[in-house]
Amino acid sequence: MATPSSKAGTKGVPKHHRRQQMLDAATEEFGIRGYAAASLPAIAARVGVTKTLLHQYCGTKEELYIACLVPVGDRLLDAIRTAMSPDGTGPHTPLRVLRGIFTALEGQREAWFVLYDTTLPPGGDAARRAAEYWSAIDRLAAGGTAELMRAAGSADPLDADALKYVWRDLVATLVRWWVKHPEQTPEAMTQRCARLFAAAATLTSDSRFG
Template sequence: MTGSRAVGTKGVPRGERESQILAAGTEEFGRAGYAGASMVEIARRVGVTKPLLYQYFGSKDGLYLACLHRAGDRLTDGVAETMAAGGEPDRMPLAVLAAIFATFDHDRYAWKLLRDPTVPGTGDIAASAAGYRERLDAFALVGAGRLLAARGLSDPLDTEAVAHVWTGVVDSLIGWWIDRPGETAASMTRRCERVMASLFGW
């Protein structure tokens, strides 16, 4: 065994096989939730055996956690970079949405893992999911604060309310997007830009 091609199956390098399993696992967990997801179905999607999934990830929890980290790290890093780039506060909501759409354009069910109500209430999965949600909620508070400050508003409860509404809007938009596979990240961004311009003058 040498290099990155070690421990592959059917001639597929291990790294590539892991990526295939993570992609299939993300879709299955996103569609069915942690509780309803089937390791047999994930193996079938990839074209491998169920024991191979356990060989690579140890358990259903191990695979879910790997899928969750893959989704959460990509999302929070993308939002952090977008917000760090600055720009007009009024344009930040659309910029953040564009970053989310671009991140999940070919992996839409990844979003569902971050807010899966069927995950265990304790343990590594619960802690990791809560950590990603807390980071996203913190981004929403910062964005809402900047947006309201640009309008001369500074009440912390106003900021919390706007951030709460924004989080719900994003979740609803992505849920709508998931059900429309023909809607690309670019077309979704343009759609949101039109809607925001019409509703809020952004």
């Protein structure tokens, strides 16, 4: 995980670099503690600046959260769209999507929990912006799972909907496991997922489970 510099508050640091250090520290704080428990003084302390200076650069707590949310939301959406676009949805698409997600999060893995933060105040701008990203990602997942089910011979829309829920929970579970194993590179995780998928396919094809 990225560790922000403790020298951001010293004179001579370019303003754009100082603000980025603040955003990196805030992303880590929000990702680890969640929006509700995240502390602006703790974020300021991570980079060696005052809370007042943090406010001057990044605004309110909600504005700071949104400034952290947008880059990760955009990166993940771009990664998923790129993974799904080459030749349409096919058997290798899930692994391409996972590789894209792992690559997009590498160096800042806790950003996943910034995007999927269940402690956001309902009705606020932060919750609205997060929900927009959730909806966009869900739409991509819905399209992909529908294509996979059609390729498997199922025209039942409920099959595709059920698979979308399975996929969403699977991705979240794999990312959580990955965060706990920082030694695992995106490529290593992709290969691990390929082995897990192969094992699952073997189980489902076993006549004892038919």
